[in-house]
Amino acid sequence: MESPVLTIRENSTFSCCYFSGGLPGSEQETLNALNLVPLTSRNILEIGSGKGLATTVLANNTQAAITVVDNEQSALDRLVERFTEHGLNDRIKPVCASMTDLPFExxxxxxxxxxxxxxxxxxxxxxxxxxxxLEHNGVMILSDLVWFTDTPTSEAQAFWKGEYPDMVSVDIRLEQIKAAGYKVVEHFPLSQQAWENYYLPLKQRAIELTPSMPDSNALNDINTEVSIFERYLDEFGYEMFIIQKAAK
Structure with a gap:
């Protein structure tokens, strides 16, 4: 996936809001998850498509019709523009909607x-x-930030309590998935490389900007976040869950 771009907004909410590149991940991670889907998809719904990085992998590796949903029309416009340039615009249907109120049957x-x-x-x-x-036996792929340990360090725990208070362990998330009416096909963590692709460019860009913005709260926050990644990444990470709708 593309490297994230650092955008400074001094009054914005801390963490990923600064990074227009989105979240850790890679084309290979997306493809790995797709290869674990136990069906040949005909109709895909991508929720939170953003710049369409995962959408490109889905379009290039399936024959499915892809409905892409985002709540920012500008993001969808950019996605359609990219797909048009590559002759793939007929593969997607953009829908501007909230993920909490999806307009689908x-x-x-x-x-x-x-x-x-x-x-x-x-x-x-x-x-x-x-x-x-989802259709009967339909599949969902979701990734979520989780704890890999039951005893995280106090610094990492305090940081994520402020950023993602609902963060839980892999085992708890798996229990919630099953309780919600799904069976777990497979799950795996994003690689170290996927994280480095995300935060190393941010670290370098923050270093470049520091001389001209020495008192920037945003840069200080970014440096704090990168420090947490570098020191405690064995304690947390993104987990890809491949799950299938089960009969209740």
């Missing part, structure tokens, strides 16, 4: 794709609200 999709977006409405809520949109 029940059982309209055999695959829902949600990389790094379910946390916005809460993973448990997303599992419940999106389930009716």
């Amino acid at each position: 029940p059982k309209g999709f055999d695959l829902i794709w949600a990389e790094g977006s379910a946390y916005i409405m809460g993973v448990e809520s997303a599992l419940k609200e999106w389930r009716p949109l």
Whole structure:
């Protein structure tokens, strides 16, 4: 995936809001998850498509119709522009809507794709609200930031309590998935390389900007976040969950 771009907004909310590149990940991670889907998809719903990085992987590696949802029309416009340049615009249907109020009929999709977006409405809520949109035995891919340890260091715990208070362990997330009416096909963590692709360019850019912005709160926040990544990444990370709708 493309390297994130650092955008300074001194009064904006801390953390990923500064990074127009989005979240850790890579084309290979997306493809790895797609290869674990136990069906040949015909209708994909991608929720929180952003710049369309995962969308490109889906379009290039399936024959499915892809409905892409984002709540920012400008993001969808850029996505359509990119796909038009590559002759793939006929593969996607952009829909500007909130993930909490999706305008689709029940059982309209055999695959829902949600990389790094379910946390916005809460993973448990997303599992419940999106389930009716899946066909019988339909599949959902979601990635979520989780703890890899039951005893995180106090500094890492304090940091994520402020950034993502609903963050839980992999085991708890798996229990929630099953309780919501899914069976777990597979799950795996994003690689160290995917994280480095994300935060190393941010670190370098912050270093470059510091001389001209020595008192920037935004840069200080970014440096704090990068420091947490570098020191405690073995304690947390993004987990990809490949799950399938089960009969309740």
